[in-house]
Amino acid sequence: MLAIERKNEILAILQKEQRVLVAELSQKYNVTEETIRRDLEKLEKEGFVKKTYGGAVLNSNTNLDLPLRIREKTNKKEKQIIAKIVAELIEEGETIMLDSSSTSLMVAKNLKQIRKLTVITNSVEVLIEFAGNKGINVISTGGMLRESSLSLVGKTAERTLMNFNVDKAVISCKGIDLDKGITESNESEAEIKSIMRKCAKTTILAIDNSKFDNISFIKVGDLNKNDIVITDKMLQDKWNQYFEEREIKVIAE
Incomplete structure (x- = not known):
């Protein structure tokens, strides 16, 4: 799976469940926890998530507009x-x-x-x-x-x-x-x-x-x-x- 595809899937999970854990995502996508952390850092810079200890939560801003995909x-x-x-x-x-x-x-x-x-x-x-x-x-x-x-x-x-x-x-x-x-x-x-x-x-x-x-x-x-x-x-x-x-x-x- 390409990095952009994984990042989009993580966003979709966040949209539904509001939070994700690094360890769980690492197992799900069979990549290192460091790779998942980098994915979450990118999503945080784009304004979609807020990193937490061991994971991340969906940004709750009222003007958050997720991509159609x-x-x-x-x-x-x-x-x-x-x-x-x-x-x-x-x-x-x-x-x-x-x-x-x-x-x-x-x-x-x-x-x-x-x-x-x-x-x-x-x-x-x-x-x-x-x-x-x-x-x-x-x-x-x-x-x-x-x-x-x-x-x-x-x-x-x-x-x-x-x-x-x-x-x-x-x-x-x-x-x-x-x-x-x-x-x-x-x-x-x-x-x-x-x-x-x-x-x-x-x-x-x-x-x-x-x-x-x-x-x-x-x-x-x-x-x-x-x-x-x-x-x-x-x-x-x-x-x-x-x-x-x-x-x-x-x-x-």
């Missing part, structure tokens, strides 16, 4: 469950928007069998995923490329989105909180998601259980009764009450 590996089974449910809510002939989240990419993989669909997206990966599907009309937002997320953002992307009115927008987020609402780690991504919500009759919020009770850097918006929340586990009573009071539909696997 890492997010694709995190909570993969949970996202696959969510993506399948979301795809079942998309009807043939509809117009939809997909954001640049790793969950939306999985949704795209589940939509490829639909014979007629229009998709507007700022995700480079989603554009590639739909390439060659004749029944799916794909519209790119254009805009400036964010390398870490392989997304198109900025004023051009925002203006393109505002030209359209669609049936559904599928978005994810970094955190959702009872008081702070839907939050993201990056301002430009948050603006794209906010505009998508305004352009859609219905917003499908596709979020795995790890996002609940988390607060990230910038607010995308509050939940409303036109939203549908899709998640992979049954929710705590406080969340069920919150959604019931606001007439928000929730589907939990």
